[in-house]
Amino acid sequence: MRRYSTIGVFTSVLLVVSIFTLLSISEVNAEEVISVNAKSYENTIIIEFENESTSKIKTIRIWLGGDKSFKSFKTEPGWGGGKYSDSKLLIFTATNTLNPGESVKFGLTTNEKVNAINWKVLDQNENEIDTRKTPIQEISSTISSFVEQESVKIEEVKETGSALYGTKKFIPEKFRVGSDIRLVGNGFGPGKNLQLYLDNAILKSVKTDEQGNFLTTISISETHKVGTSEFIIKDESGNFQSTNITIEELKNRFLKTEKFEVNNIPAKVRLGELLTISGTAYPQSAIILAFQSNDRVLEKVRVVTANANGEWIFEEVIDQNQIIGEKYVIFKNNQDKTTKNLTIKSGNLIEISASAVRYNLGETVSITGTSEPNKSTTIWVKDQTKKITLFDIITSDGSGNLNYEFVTDDTFSTGTYTVIVKQEEGSDAAVFGIGQYPSTRIVVLVEKTNFALNSKAILSIVGPPSSKLSIAILDSNDNLKISDSITTSSLGKSKYVLDLADLSAGVYRAAVSATNIQDSVKFSIGLEPGSGAISLATTSENYSPGESILVLGNTGNNARITITLLDPSGNISSQTEIFSDANGNFSTEDIGIPSNGVLGNWEITAHSRLDSKTIDINVSVPTAKGITIQIEEAEFSIGDTVIIVGMAVSDASRLEIQIINQSDQVIVSLATSITSDDTFFLPWIVPSGFDTGIYTIRVTDNVNTDSFEIFIQ
CATH class of the missing domain: 2.60.40.290 (Immunoglobulin-like)
Known part of the structure; x- marks a missing residue:
């Protein structure tokens, strides 16, 4: 009770x-x-x-x-x-x-x-x-x-700690005495034992799967009262959610004029997911479902039967070998016929691999895989310091197959490289080496940067094959909020579903690590657009086709911001959504000039509800001016000397050097001069008190900038 x-x-x-x-x-x-x-x-x-x-x-x-x-x-x-x-x-x-x-x-x-x-x-x-x-x-x-x-x-107000989060769907949506209802639950937390009640009577108990979902059938007695009832889902801790439902009278089982309808069919379903379609028909009659490809080629036929109330449900898990794309579903019941559209999408959204793990300078790297068909696809190639050496935007073909090639020219050097491919709803990465076999590394990606409260985020992880990796979720003050672990597949890849129900609105960081290696990615929860005045800048005014753009700015704290890059004709070339931190600062390298980008004046716009800021950049043939950091080592300990050295072809005579922590805070500011042979050299001793983690060394002449990441342990 x-x-x-x-x-x-x-x-x-x-x-x-x-x-x-x-x-x-x-x-x-x-x-x-x-x-x-x-x-x-x-x-x-x-x-x-x-x-x-x-x-x-x-x-x-x-x-x-x-x-x-x-x-x-x-x-x-x-x-x-x-x-x-x-x-x-x-x-x-x-x-x-x-x-x-x-x-x-x-x-x-x-x-x-x-x-x-x-x-x-x-x-x-x-x-x-x-x-x-x-x-x-x-x-x-x-x-x-x-x-x-x-x-x-009456229903109890759901106070903090007693509200059970999760979504549910009844199929069909109408309730009648003496009928069976399919109940689909999502996001209730993994491995939860739940009890289902109708008014004060328990109907049954169910247990959620690893994703916090469940599927069950509930029965409403023929003797149950007609009218409004309370449906309750309660967990073992006493947390619950309540919904008022209306239960109608039993239908006439011998009625011969039941209308044939398809009441519920999703617009899309992914490989490995459960496809559920429901509707009404003449009681005990057969409903034929014919699935056709976009070219009207018959792929399969299924038959279901309506129950005594004229209600029918079709359920089937989409096979991993099913051909993805647009489908037609043709429904037939006696003399009635109707056609609905359905899109089957890839289960992994994006999955890529390099054709080899090691290449020599001058060879062509081939990246192949599957992706969402006919979608804008952004590609980054990063060296072992996470510097972007190649940027491009392409459109995937109609079959969802991905094939991208590039030549390892003189912009590449010996080392380990990571290629990242991202579309609107997914991303993946692959690691390869040039002149050597790739070193062991971890790459963690998130499908987007901003999430709603009480939702779920999917981390795409690439790391050592068949290895156990630690996962830590930290808030903006680096307080540990969630800790877990995951084991990669034999290919070194894994997906981790992160339940955000227990996290409040704010900025977070997902860190994935193993011995001596780690990677992290930032994301936000529950932030809203509407930031106030926006300042916006890039690290250079001139760019070349195939070059990424580092965008920096400041606005109100903890706000969602959309960054848009437009070509000289005003067409959107790339767009990404980011967020500002507790100090209002924001940055992104998610946009850039495609390899086939036209020369001329381009625009970058930062937009947050009613506030916006636009700046211009120039896209031209490559120039000789620029800064290149040439640090040989990437791992250091307290007391070690980091030799900050490189090339700088610049109109300036001095360079500014910043040491930046993982929270994008400048903790050390230095300066050095440029020599007559366009080089710079500055030793820096890692002081005591530095926390273990990744730090960025940024060198700039206020026009050109280069950065290099080091790991301090």
């Missing part, structure tokens, strides 16, 4: 009967376009917004003053919400809009009692409609006895 806290129960009762209990607040005057009422009991608040304006409301922001913070919240259907700024700010967004004359209520719990609450209402274009501070009317505690009497009929 479930127990309800007085505060939680009170919140839910207010949500149900607030039309009878909420009182208007006298401070609302004729000039205010949004009517707001707020009532509280102890640390629980019910706040109602009524749209008395002529605008449509899309977003509502609520925040507290001082050290007070929100513990949890509850929304009405059709609204999503999230906590930001250390739980001092709530942002609610409507699936559609709140139209004039409509109202919405939210249930809130705080860490301590508050007397007033701040809010701002925005329209679909993020324009402000109204903003104010509303006093809160406190309800007498004598109401608590009434709340307790009603506790068995």
Whole structure:
């Protein structure tokens, strides 16, 4: 039997009967376009917004003053919400809009009692409609006895630590007594034992798989009451989520006029995933599914039968050998026929390899594999210091096959190289050597840089074959939040699904390591666009085809930013989404000039909601000026001397040298002169107190820049 806290129960009762209990607040005057009422009991608040304006409301922001913070919240259907700024700010967004004359209520719990609450209402274009501070009317505690009497009929507010995260889908979506329903669950956490309830009666128990997903069938008794019921999923720790469902009467089993429909079919499915299609048909009749290729070639035929209620479900795991691409699914039931479209995508999205592990200078490197068909594909080739030696953008062919070749000319030297291939929804890497066999290294990639709260991220890892690697997730202050391990395949590759449910909004770093080697990648969770003024710069004003661009800038802290590169005709050449750190700084090397890029003036734009900044660069034939660092070693210990040496063809006479840690903070600033033979030389002793990790040595003359990564242990 479930127990309800007085505060939680009170919140839910207010949500149900607030039309009878909420009182208007006298401070609302004729000039205010949004009517707001707020009532509280102890640390629980019910706040109602009524749209008395002529605008449509899309977003509502609520925040507290001082050290007070929100513990949890509850929304009405059709609204999503999230906590930001250390739980001092709530942002609610409507699936559609709140139209004039409509109202919405939210249930809130705080860490301590508050007397007033701040809010701002925005329209679909993020324009402000109204903003104010509303006093809160406190309800007498004598109401608590009434709340307790009603506790068995209402839903408990999901406080922090008691809300069970995950998504579910019922197939079919309509519930009837005496019927079976397929339940698909995603993102509930790996290996969780869950109990499924209908009202106060347990239906069954299920266990999630390694990805936190489950698939099961629930049965609704013929004697169950018709009307609204509560469906509950609860884990072993008492965390739960609740949904109100409507159960309708049993259909007439002998009805002969059931309409044939396909109610649920996904737009796309990947190799290895479960394809689920459902609909309605004449009871006990057969539904024929014919799968055809985009060229109308028949690939397979399947048959399912509708149940006594006229409901049918087709489920099949997509075989790894299935040909990817656009498909037609033709459905036939008696004299009825309909056709739907379905796209089958690669299970691994992108998978590449080099044709050899060792090449000689002057030979052609061939990169082959599979990818998403007809997609823009970005390619980087990095040397052992992670300096980009080749950059290109191509479009994959219609079959999804990838074949890219380049010659190891005089821009390459003896050493280990990594090629990275990235598309919109995936990436992969391969390692090869020039003039030697490649040294052991780790490469970790993430499919995108920004993730929603309570979502999942997939890390693509390349490392030593059949090896156990450590995984650490660290916040912006390098505090360890998650630790785990993974074993690579015989090819040295692995995918790691990272559950972000327990991580709050902010910037994080995923570090993957083995003995003496590691790699890391940064990503963000729950950040929003809207940063404020943006400054933007590149490390050079002139670039050549096939050259990557290092973009640097500053804006508001912890904000999502879109970087776009446009060619002289105004066409988008490449685009990436990044984020600013706690100090507002941002940088990326994810854009560059394709090898076939036209010469002329190009534009780089940084955009974050209403804020943007554009700068120009020039693309021309290569010039002789530039800086090249030529450090021989890459691993050092405390007390070692790092010889910072290289070539610098420049109009300047001195160079600035910076030592930068993994958080992009400059911790050492140095300077040296350029000799008459265009070289520079500066010894630097690694001081005590340096943490183990990767550091970047950056050398610049304020026009040209080069960088080199070292590992200090």
